[in-house]
Amino acid sequence: MKITLKDGSVIEYAESKRVIDIASDISEGLARMATAGEVNGEVVDLRTVIEEDCELSILTFNDEKGKGAFRHTASHIMAQAIKRLYPDTKLAIGPSIEDGFYYDIDRETPLTEADLEKIEAEMKKVVKEALPIEQFTMPRSEAIEYFKSNEEIYKVELIEDLPEDSIISFYKQGEFTDLCAGPHLMTTKPVKAFKLTSLAGAYWRGSEKNKMLQRIYGTAFPKKAELEEHLAMIEEAKKRDHRRLGKELGLFMMRDEGPGFPFFLPKGMVLKNTLLDYWREIHTKNDYVEINTPIMLSRHLWETSGHWGHYKENMYTTVIDEEDFAIKPMNCPGGILVYQSEPRSYRDLPLRMGELGLVHRHEKSGQLHGLMRVRCFTQDDAHIFMMPEQIRDEIKGVAKLIDEVYSLFGFKYHVELSTRPEDSMGSDEDWELATDALRGALDDLGLPYVVNEGDGAFYGPKIDFHLQDSIGRTWQCGTIQLDFQLPLRFDLEYTGADGEKHRPIMIHRVAFGSIERFIGILIEHFAGAFPTWLSPVQVKVLPISDKYMEYAESVLADLKETGIRAELDSRAEKIGYKIREAQMQKIPYMLVVGAKEEESGLVSVRSRFEGDEGQKPLSEFITSIQKEIKEKIAREVKHTEDK
Numbered sequence: 254m255k256i257t258l259k260d261g262s263v264i265e266y267a268e269s270k271r272v273i274d275i276a277s278d279i280s281e282g283l284a285r286m287a288t289a290g291e292v293n294g295e296v297v298d299l300r301t302v303i304e305e306d307c308e309l310s311i312l313t314f315n316d317e318k319g320k321g322a323f324r325h326t327a328s329h330i331m332a333q334a335i336k337r338l339y340p341d342t343k344l345a346i347g348p349s350i351e352d353g354f355y356y357d358i359d360r361e362t363p364l365t366e367a368d369l370e371k372i373e374a375e376m377k378k379v380v381k382e383a384l385p386i387e388q389f390t391m392p393r394s395e396a397i398e399y400f401k402s403n404e405e406i407y408k409v410e411l412i413e414d415l416p417e418d419s420i421i422s423f424y425k426q427g428e429f430t431d432l433c434a435g436p437h438l439m440t441t442k443p444v445k446a447f448k449l450t451s452l453a454g455a456y457w458r459g460s461e462k463n464k465m466l467q468r469i470y471g472t473a474f475p476k477k478a479e480l481e482e483h484l485a486m487i488e489e490a491k492k493r494d495h496r497r498l499g500k501e502l503g504l505f506m507m508r509d510e511g512p513g514f515p516f517f518l519p520k521g522m523v524l525k526n527t528l529l530d531y532w533r534e535i536h537t538k539n540d541y542v543e544i545n546t547p548i549m550l551s552r553h554l555w556e557t558s559g560h561w562g563h564y565k566e567n568m569y570t571t572v573i574d575e576e577d578f579a580i581k582p583m584n585c586p587g588g589i590l591v592y593q594s595e596p597r598s599y600r601d602l603p604l605r606m607g608e609l610g611l612v613h614r615h616e617k618s619g620q621l622h623g624l625m626r627v628r629c630f631t632q633d634d635a636h637i638f639m640m641p642e643q644i645r646d647e648i649k650g651v652a653k654l655i656d657e658v659y660s661l662f663g664f665k666y667h668v669e670l671s672t673r674p675e676d677s678m679g680s681d682e683d684w685e686l687a688t689d690a691l692r693g694a695l696d697d698l699g700l701p702y703v704v705n706e707g708d709g710a711f712y713g714p715k716i717d718f719h720l721q722d723s724i725g726r727t728w729q730c731g732t733i734q735l736d737f738q739l740p741l742r743f744d745l746e747y748t749g750a751d752g753e754k755h756r757p758i759m760i761h762r763v764a765f766g767s768i769e770r771f772i773g774i775l776i777e778h779f780a781g782a783f784p785t786w787l788s789p790v791q792v793k794v795l796p797i798s799d800k801y802m803e804y805a806e807s808v809l810a811d812l813k814e815t816g817i818r819a820e821l822d823s824r825a826e827k828i829g830y831k832i833r834e835a836q837m838q839k840i841p842y843m844l845v846v847g848a849k850e851e852e853s854g855l856v857s858v859r860s861r862f863e864g865d866e867g868q869k870p871l872s873e874f875i876t877s878i879q880k881e882i883k884e885k886i887a888r889e890v891k892h893t894e895d896k
Contacts, residue, residue, distance in 0.1 A: 256303065259310045273299040273439060276311045286313040286475075288443075289322035289436040294706060296321070298436035300388050314475050324349035326386070326438040327447055327473035332356050333429035334375035335469075339364075344431070345407040345457060345466055352483075353472030357455050359407070363467050369449040372469075376447065383442035384426040388435060396421035400432070407457065408432045446480035447473035450487065456619060489724050495776035496623040502781050502838060504772075504789070505624065513621045513628030515769055520789035523818065524772060527787055529609060531885075532633055532765065539654055541605040541635060546587025548611060552577035557742055558586045559678060563711045567614045584610035585761055588636040589743050592757075597747040602757065603639040603647055609768070610634055624773030631768040637760040638745070644758060648694035648716070648733055651762050655718055655731040658764045661885060662775065664720040667727075668700050671708035671715045678711060683737040688714045691735055710761075712738040722778040730766040730774070735759075782839040782861060784887040785878065792819040792878070793835045797828050797847035804851040808844060808871060815875050817882075832859065841888075842878065844871075862888040 256264045256275060264278065272290035276283050276299070290297045291310040296318045303309070312319030328347035331354070335342050339360060347356030358364075364372075391399065393412060400408040411432065412421055424433045426441055438444070449471040457463035474480040499505045504521035507513075517525055533543065549571075555561040560568065560582065569580040581587065588606055597604070613629045620626050639647050659666050670691055673684045691714055695702050702716070709715050718731035736759040739745075746754045765771040775783070785791050792812055796805035805821055812819040822831045828845065835843045845857040850868065858866040858874055869877075881888070 254304070255306045257306075257308045269302050269304040271299070272297060272301050272303065272309070272311070275303070275309065279311065283311055283313075287311050288313055288316075288319040288438055291318060296436060298322075298388060299439055301436075321349040322436045323438060323444065323475070324354040324473050325433075325436070326441065327444050327471065328354035328356050329386075329424065329426065329429070329431055329433070329437065330376050330379045330441055330444055330447075331372060331449070331469065331471060332358075332431060333379055333426060334372050336429060337375055338368075338371055343407060344405060346411075347431075353450065353470060355468050355470045357457070357466040357468050359464065359466050364452060364469065366452065369452070369469070373447070373449055379427070380441050380444050382427065383440050385440050386437050387425045388437070389423050389425065390420045391423065393417055393419045393421055396423075396432070443475060444473050445475065446477045447471060448480060448484060454619075459617060459619070461618065486724050486726075490726070490777070493724070493777040493780045494623075495625070495773040498776050498781040499623070499773075502776075502789075504776070507623070512618060513616060513626075515624055515627055515629075521772075523789040524783070524787065525768060528765070528768060528772070532607075532609065535654060535657065536605075536607045536635070539605070539650065541607040543607050543609075544588065544591050545608060546584060546591065546610060547581075548613075549578050549580050550586060552579060554586050554590075555579050558589075558739060559712060559742065560586070563676060567616075569613050569615060580613045581610070582612050582614045584608050584612065584632060584634040585636055585739065585759075586743075588634070589739060589745065589759075592636075592638055592745060593743070597638070597757070599640060599747055599749050599755075602747060603637055603643050605635060605637045607633075607635040624769045624776075627767075627769055630770065633763050633765045633768060635760075635762050637762070638740075638747075638757040639760070640747075640749075640755070641758060644690045644735070645694045645697060647760055648691060648735070649698055651733050651760065652694065652698055652700065652716070655733075655762075655764050659718070659720055659731070662778065663887060664722065664778070666718050666720040666731075668695065668702040669705045669708075669717045669719065670695065670702050671705040671710075671717060673709050673714060674707050674711060676711055677709070679713070679738045679741075684714065687735040687737055691716055691733070710734050710736075712736050713761075720774075722774060723780075724777075728770075728774050730771060731764050732762060732766070734761040736761060780839075782890075783841075784885065785841040786882040786885045788839070788841050789818065790820050790838070790840055791817055791882070792842045792844060793831075793838075793840045794819060794821045795828060795831045795835065795843050795845045796821075796823070797845065799825065801846050801848070801851055805846050808846060808856060811871055812875065815879065817875065817878060836861070842874075844874070860888075862890050 254266045273284060273287060276287045287299055289312040290299060290301060291312055292303065292307050314320055314323050328349065332344055332347055335358060341360060343359040345357035345359065393415060396412050397409055422434050424431055424435060424437050449469060451470045453468045454465050455468040457466055472483060502520065503518050504524060505518055506516045508516060552561060564582060568582050571578050588608060591606060610632055611629060612632050616626055616628050637647050672688055713734050713736040715732050715734040717729050719727045719729050721727050740757050740759050745757050747757050749755045794805050794809045796802050802823060809819055809821045832843060841861050843859040845859060850856055855868045856871050856874055857868050860866050
């Protein structure tokens with residue numbers, strides 16, 4: 254039996270071997286750090302016995318998939334601690350998630366924040382006991398009886414939904430046994446640094462029709478220092494929460510009258526429109542044309558596109574003149590109708606059509622989160638129609654445009670190539686051609702990427718851009734999706750150089766993604782202190798007293814005349830108070846005017862970046878800030894008081 258490792262080396266065995274034993278043969282240190290294995294691309298338990306040739310990676314906490322096994326074990330440790338302290342608790346599910354884990358529970362008396370400390374203390378005991386973790390199976394009928402005897406109603410329901418011939422997987426540590434497919438660590442011992450972070454409500458199985466359970470969130474790391482770093486990031490994230498800053502800075506609001514439908518306030522609209530102006534600027538430069546398509550289209554269009562069959566549960570529908578209509582969840586079918594509006598020639602291709610389209614998607618109420626998860630948003634879509642030989646160049650062009658956008662805002666990013674999902678349409682040949690085209694374009698650009706198996710769109714593979722913000726969190730925003738299917742389903746064509754009809758290929762892509770979500774990310778990335786070009790208010794004019802109001806108003810008029818977004822603080826307050834208020838509102842520049850300034854026709858400049866910048870002629874200040882705005886310069890903050 255030949256085992257091919259991640260580095261390409263091969264180990265041979267005469268008999269079957271567990272993953273953990275292979276890890277030990279490679280290195281005792283690796284075995285100690287191992288959390289799971291990956292066999293032929295599938296994550297497996299360390300206890301998994303390998304019996305034939307395969308490709309094997311030993312996963313540790315440093316691998317995303319390895320983190321999952323570690324934190325899944327932490328969720329079981331938490332559940333065990335809860336059952337020790339509160340035996341009447343009914344357990345639901347407890348998976349690992351991106352930044353930690355959770356467990357959904359049901360108890361007559363809900364847990365409080367004070368209970369979390371008790372649970373953490375008990376978890377420490379479980380870890381200290383270094384309990385071996387064992388995996389075993391039962392037939393479905395026996396598993397149901399086991400959980401019925403333990404009055405674990407949620408586990409029973411989960412098993413009853415499985416086929417009758419299912420073999421049910423369990424994991425046991427000490428007195429605690431749980432229904433679980435794994436993978437898990439070998440013992441409870443490595444989970445040394447953890448923290449229970451919050452309590453929330455969660456409907457059983459995510460359905461509003463079911464009982465509301467209590468969800469306990471936590472996170473876990475192998476080392477205390479890593480945990481402390483993560484908790485510090487969480488605290489920083491709380492300070493940057495876009496929902497709080499959005500309210501404080503007067504950018505947007507949410508109302509119960511429109512759950513998941515954001516209201517943009519005047520300053521928020523300035524921010525949004527500035528972003529859209531920038532979007533139009535870069536797309537014009539890259540030879541895109543802009544279109545706008547209806548918000549509502551008939552059912553037969555969505556049936557042709559495949560959305561009615563694959564996406565209907567997320568769509569808002571209505572009936573007009575006894576015909577079914579759907580409010581668009583995506584812009585692509587409308588873009589296709591525009592393509593079909595006139596005959597197309599090879600000379601017209603590539604045709605790059607951009608659309609700032611308002612789309613609506615039904616998100617469950619429990620998933621709504623400020624601007625990050627909403628039910629209506631503006632998608633900065635573009636659909637590119639092209640010939641096969643143009644694919645690579647077009648993909649590279651989009652990737653460069655997205656890079657330009659993210660670089661402007663100071664985002665680092667990584668790239669993922671997502672391949673064919675189970676629920677998909679189209680031939681194997683088309684999918685292979687599309688996937689190879691995306692992979693080839695990334696290779697041409699020299700962009701490093703990871704393959705995300707099975708996470709493509711139902712109509713084609715995609716490239717996803719995951720940007721990293723100023724405190725290290727990642728967000729999936731930009732995407733490039735290659736589509737052979739919709740041109741086929743809609744019978745799109747163009748006349749080639751040979752005079753014959755041919756089928757175009759289509760790219761779906763976004764740079765910002767959702768404008769609303771991108772604004773939420775920007776608020777948190779900059780902590781509300783936007784670069785000057787993006788700030789809703791760029792300058793605040795602050796008269797020292799009413800005596801200098803006339804001069805302050807003339808300064809304001811000159812600023813506005815030159816297109817600078819400025820406001821006047823005309824309140825009868827002390828200048829120190831006005832400055833602090835402007836600082837709280839994250840205003841880039843304050844112009845203080847009093848007797849000296851009026852006499853000499855100057856302004857005293859105070860900035861968010863360097864504090865007191867001294868007196869300047871107004872014309873000089875205007876020239877300087879205009880350059881900063883035009884070139885979209887992001888000045889470094891050196892004045893700590895105003896950070």
